[in-house]
Amino acid sequence: MTVLFDGIASGMLLFLISVGLSVTLGLMNFVNLAHGAFAMVGGYVCVTLLNKAGVPFLASLPLAALATAAVGVVLERTLYRRLYTANHLDQVLFSISLVFMSMSAMQYFFGAQQQPLNLPDFLKGQINLPGLDMGVYRLFLIVVSLLIAWGLQRMVNGTRFGAELRASVDNPRAARGVGINVERIFTLTFALGTALAGLGGAMGVEMLGLDPGFPVKYVVYFLIVVAVGGSGSIAGSLVASLILGVVDVAGKYYVPQIGSFVIYAVMVVMLVFRPQGLFGRQAAR
Secondary structure (H helix, E strand, O other): OHHHHHHHHHHHHHHHHHHHHHHHHHOOOOOOOOHHHHHHHHHHHHHHHHHOOOOOHHHHHHHHHHHHHHHHHHHHHHOHHHHOOOOHHHHHHHHHHHHHHHHHHHHHHHOOOOOOOOOOHHHOOEEEEOOEEEEHHHHHHHHHHHHHHHHHHHHHHHOHHHHHHHHHHHOHHHHHHOOOOHHHHHHHHHHHHHHHHHHHHHHOHHHHOOOOOHHHHHHHHHHHHHHHHOOOOHHHHHHHHHHHHHHHHHHHHHOHHHOOHHHHHHHHHHHHHOOOOOOOOOOOO
């Protein structure tokens, strides 16, 4: 049961970071391999606020998300927007360049070492139940991620912004014709995706660690979530993250000799038999 719990916690962290990539790839049709770099920015903002400014951990999380969203808006308006209609190869090359530029910048300012993160006392320790040891921080991560998943689903399906977003994705020309500011919608959507990445990066420092190589280490995991869950699907990202988190942790626990083989095997099977993902939808632009 403890392995299952840890797998769920790992999956929820994957969801928190990856759902933004699912939005930008599935809804905006942009292949953003630099998504992990935004998560890294959130992590560095969090540890800087904690270690140098003395900001409490719970306050540093939304601040990290907002700071990452601000970076995302600037880059979206100055760089990303120019490549929305480019082919996917150009988008990949552009975003990979951003990854290595961000890695070099973080190494210059913070060094190559892992960044320390000291959690507050109330998030440390474990809750011990018969047959189950639950880490308090992992439980906190699960609860926060579930609340965000619920909020995102409500936003996309039950608000005016969600309706305008779906209209902008399905038929941008018609959306502009009825007065929807499609460019503003995409900017806000990109900001939301990067904010979630920043929040996930901040919350993931304790579990994943943080160094300048973060975007390269974990980008494949984020892409697997999108591929298995279906790009553009919040529910798909959540289900895929849970499946992959549990499979990954269980595989490393029970068959450590083959390491991450199991999670990649799941991805291969999914791509062969259901290439659109569990809840895939066709993106339009």
